[in-house]
Amino acid sequence: MLSRLFLLALALTVKICAAPNPPQTHFRGESVTTAKGSCGACISALEVGKRSSWVSPNIFIRELIMACQRSGQTTPDVCEGLFKEQGPVLAEVIKHMDVTHFDGYLFCASVLGACDYPAIRPFHLEFAKPKPANATLTRPPSGRNFTVVHLSDWHFDPEYTPGSEAACDKPLCCRSDSRSSSTADPPPTNITRPANPWGDYACDAPLSLHESLLSFLANNLTTLPSFAILTGDIPPHNIWQTLPISATHRTEQIAYNLLRRYFGPPDESLLGVPLYPTIGNHEVAPANLYPPHGMENPKLPGGDASWLYNSLAKSWKPWLGGRAANQVMRNGGSYAVKVADKLRLVSLNTNFCYVNNWWLFKDTNDTVGFTPKIPHRSCLVNYPTSITKQDPNNILAWLIHQLQLAEDAGDRVWIIGHHPPGVPDCFHEYSARFSKIVERYAPHVIAGNFMGHTHKDEFEIFYQDGIQDADHAISVAYIAPSVTPYRWTNPGFRYLCFQLVVWISTIVYRCR
Ligand SMILES: [Zn+2]
Numbered sequence: 001m002l003s004r005l006f007l008l009a010l011a012l013t014v015k016i017c018a019a020p021n022p023p024q025t026h027f028r029g030e031s032v033t034t035a036k037g038s039c040g041a042c043i044s045a046l047e048v049g050k051r052s053s054w055v056s057p058n059i060f061i062r063e064l065i066m067a068c069q070r071s072g073q074t075t076p077d078v079c080e081g082l083f084k085e086q087g088p089v090l091a092e093v094i095k096h097m098d099v100t101h102f103d104g105y106l107f108c109a110s111v112l113g114a115c116d117y118p119a120i121r122p123f124h125l126e127f128a129k130p131k132p133a134n135a136t137l138t139r140p141p142s143g144r145n146f147t148v149v150h151l152s153d154w155h156f157d158p159e160y161t162p163g164s165e166a167a168c169d170k171p172l173c174c175r176s177d178s179r180s181s182s183t184a185d186p187p188p189t190n191i192t193r194p195a196n197p198w199g200d201y202a203c204d205a206p207l208s209l210h211e212s213l214l215s216f217l218a219n220n221l222t223t224l225p226s227f228a229i230l231t232g233d234i235p236p237h238n239i240w241q242t243l244p245i246s247a248t249h250r251t252e253q254i255a256y257n258l259l260r261r262y263f264g265p266p267d268e269s270l271l272g273v274p275l276y277p278t279i280g281n282h283e284v285a286p287a288n289l290y291p292p293h294g295m296e297n298p299k300l301p302g303g304d305a306s307w308l309y310n311s312l313a314k315s316w317k318p319w320l321g322g323r324a325a326n327q328v329m330r331n332g333g334s335y336a337v338k339v340a341d342k343l344r345l346v347s348l349n350t351n352f353c354y355v356n357n358w359w360l361f362k363d364t365n366d367t368v369g370f371t372p373k374i375p376h377r378s379c380l381v382n383y384p385t386s387i388t389k390q391d392p393n394n395i396l397a398w399l400i401h402q403l404q405l406a407e408d409a410g411d412r413v414w415i416i417g418h419h420p421p422g423v424p425d426c427f428h429e430y431s432a433r434f435s436k437i438v439e440r441y442a443p444h445v446i447a448g449n450f451m452g453h454t455h456k457d458e459f460e461i462f463y464q465d466g467i468q469d470a471d472h473a474i475s476v477a478y479i480a481p482s483v484t485p486y487r488w489t490n491p492g493f494r495y496l497c498f499q500l501v502v503w504i505s506t507i508v509y510r511c512r
């Protein structure tokens with residue numbers, strides 16, 4: 001039994017907790033090519049895991065910890081913390097997975113790269129109205145420019161310690177207990193690469209880096225932005241020690257206290273403009289685990305994210321206002337807000353497309369409806385449609401609803417979210433449906449999509465009817481570089497210049 005679980009633990013450890021040295025730029029591609037032949041082994045490892053978790057979730061978790069420790073991929077305490085935090089939900093989900101059919105193949109394809117993706121299941125997106133025949137950009141540019149700052153993947157590490165070991169044996173370094181993998185000597189007697197006061201490529205960001213960035217914004221931008229967006233991931237990558245919840249909550253509070261010094265009403269902040277945030281996979285504790293409505297289990301760590309939605313509603317209220325802050329609480333973290341004349345912003349909790357959110361593998365073939373916990377007129381959980389678990393939390397149905405409201409009002413919309421559709425970390429079915437929604441509402445309603453998570457300076461193009469040429473390009477997803485240098489990237493942010501109707505330019509500022 002242990003040898004098959006060994007495979008599972010090894011693959012999971014590498015996938016969600018890979019060591020930062022050397023750079024992992026091509027990790028996923030290598031994983032796919034080397035592991036494709038292991039599809040059968042992956043499915044049978046899941047079968048073993050399922051049997052083990054039915055016998056006892058504690059035994060399942062202990063076996064994963066032992067297998068991880070035997071693999072030597074990381075240190076014993078990381079293995080223990082990682083599977084103690086992630087294991088209970090993993091055990092609960094694997095118990096209810098159909099491991100030899102769609103669920104299992106989807107898991108082995110999307111998480112471990114060991115199988116081909118199963119075919120996309122038929123799904124009917126309900127649009128209230130057909131796309132207007134003249135759905136093009138007919139209005140001339142307004143001539144009035146506005147600028148926006150796009151920040152992403154903040155990853156503030158409150159434990160960052162200048163002078164500590166930056167080439168360490170754990171997935172995240174530059175902390176007081178970091179020690180070199182090349183020596184058994186305890187710190188600080190043998191530091192092979194001292195952590196720089198401003199950050200290191202194997203570490204998350206110290207407060208000094210964030211303060212420096214915000215101070216640059218306040219003192220150097222040629223035009224004050226109209227507003228800023230922050231596309232998720234405030235806490236650091238130490239995902240083996242996110243509990244107790246108060247630890248992750250405290251990190252977020254420190255970051256939001258700093259952000260509120262710069263963003264907010266003119267007489268109460270240095271920049272005097274609002275910040276519109278969205279939720280990343282690291283905001284919750286344990287990391288990545290956002291249960292869809294109807295699956296909550298408060299007895300499990302990772303079984304209830306309502307503490308986070310309540311906390312974010314409070315932190316974001318000065319920027320969003322009361323109505324949108326209420327939506328954050330009631331709507332699983334998503335909200336819609338008017339940010340300028342004829343311009344709306346829809347912030348999506350995209351963790352319901354994230355492949356490391358184990359909850360999404362539970363009963364994925366099931367078509368049981370969700371019961372709204374807190375009925376509310378503007379909430380996605382109350383949106384009347386054919387509710388299936390193929391659209392967890394009805395997030396896409398709610399997005400369609402918001403876009404239709406904007407179309408009816410003649411407004412345009414920016415969509416912000418953490419996970420870009422179309423990347424390997426986002427489910428292929430969600431990505432396909434998201435593209436269909438963009439095809440319906442772009443370019444006349446959707447003016448842009450703004451994402452993060454990859455930590456890279458990238459963009460995606462959406463095409464009408466999947467025809468990939470210039471005539472059929474209808475929308476763009478702007479994926480901002482991360483503020484954290486983790487892993488092996490220079491910190492950066494985007495400064496975007498728009499008119500009401502057209503995009504003009506993007507400047508990417510990078511530290512060198
Ligand atoms: Zn990130």
Ligand SMILES: [Zn+2]
Nearest residue numbers: 233280281453
């Ligand atoms: Zn992320």
